[in-house]
Amino acid sequence: TDMFQPKHADRSKVYMADLESTLHYSLRVEAARPAKLSGAQLAAFKCYVALLVKYFPGRPCVQTYLQILDGWLRNWTEAELPRNALKEAMKNNRDASHPAVLPTNVTWVGCQGSEPQFRGYPCGLWTLFHLLTVQAAQSGPDKELPLEVLNTLRCYVRHFFGCRDCAQHFEAMAAKSMDQVAGREESVLWLWSHHNEVNARLAGGDTEDPNFPKLQWPPPDLCPQCHKEERGVHAWDEPAVLTFLKGHFSPANIHLDYIE
Ligand code: FAD
Numbered sequence: 001t002d003m004f005q006p007k008h009a010d011r012s013k014v015y016m017a018d019l020e021s022t023l024h025y026s027l028r029v030e031a032a033r034p035a036k037l038s039g040a041q042l043a044a045f046k047c048y049v050a051l052l053v054k055y056f057p058g059r060p061c062v063q064t065y066l067q068i069l070d071g072w073l074r075n076w077t078e079a080e081l082p083r084n085a086l087k088e089a090m091k092n093n094r095d096a097s098h099p100a101v102l103p104t105n106v107t108w109v110g111c112q113g114s115e116p117q118f119r120g121y122p123c124g125l126w127t128l129f130h131l132l133t134v135q136a137a138q139s140g141p142d143k144e145l146p147l148e149v150l151n152t153l154r155c156y157v158r159h160f161f162g163c164r165d166c167a168q169h170f171e172a173m174a175a176k177s178m179d180q181v182a183g184r185e186e187s188v189l190w191l192w193s194h195h196n197e198v199n200a201r202l203a204g205g206d207t208e209d210p211n212f213p214k215l216q217w218p219p220p221d222l223c224p225q226c227h228k229e230e231r232g233v234h235a236w237d238e239p240a241v242l243t244f245l246k247g248h249f250s251p252a253n254i255h256l257d258y259i260e
Contacts, residue, residue: 022124
């Protein structure tokens with residue numbers, strides 16, 4: 001498929017094609033850039049894959065792929081992991097009785113930009129991150145391991161995210177307030193509000209796709225009940241936002257368009 005072929009996307013939906021493209025790019029391209037992984041960088045990678053196994057609501061072949069990669073990484077007890085060994089372990093296995101396949105093509109649907117330099121992977125990574133915080137909030141007691149997802153994402157960004165400016169900005173936001181997050185639902189809202197902080201900072205800048213202006217999200221047409229006014233000033237209705245995020249980033253709202 002042509003990466004930039006126009007596709008119909010609906011802003012109220014999440015697309016599996018974006019999520020799988022993001023996983024492929026993050027695991028096989030971004031994380032496989034260093035000649036070898038070791039120390040905190042290797043730990044960050046193992047942690048990220050273990051998190052995906054736990055919370056990524058993937059198709060069966062993708063879940064099997066992640067489980068096998070996670071098992072392989074757990075068995076890798078040497079201090080250094082050379083890129084070639086990792087790349088070999090990240091190949092698809094279509095022939096097994098349970099196929100382990102993460103597609104190797106990159107197809108942006110909801111994250112497709114109007115030009116190749118816009119959107120794509122960074123958009124997919126935000127989408128994946130929100131999805132993971134929501135899945136964790138749906139799957140266990142609120143006060144148990146509230147930072148499990150955010151800490152893992154923070155480590156991934158610090159050690160791997162190719163946009164180094166972005167990584168620094170994100171680390172600065174995390175250092176300021178992430179440790180105060182006391183519940184899984186609060187972690188969903190932390191990521192949402194800090195993503196909006198990034199949207200506000202980038203609005204009108206030269207990385208903004210003219211067809212996708214940076215908004216405070218979700219805009220009123222997606223979630224009217226998320227917005228309210230307090231003494232004439234706009235305010236978020238946070239419980240309504242949380243409910244909206246749980247619905248938007250739920251398996252039922254992940255659409256399989258453009259998946260082969
Ligand atoms: P994105 O901002 O990528 O959002 C993707 C999708 O998520 C949107 O289409 C929407 O459906 C949904 N969404 C939007 N806002 C929210 C929200 N608040 N909560 C939940 N869902 C939302 N670029 C820079 O130039 N400088 C930076 O410092 C920078 N830091 C970044 C840090 C991180 C961790 C990441 C992942 C990206 C960063 N980027 C940065 C890239 C930038 O934020 C955008 O991802 C990129 O410009 C593409 O924008 P987009 O229009 O596709 O929407």
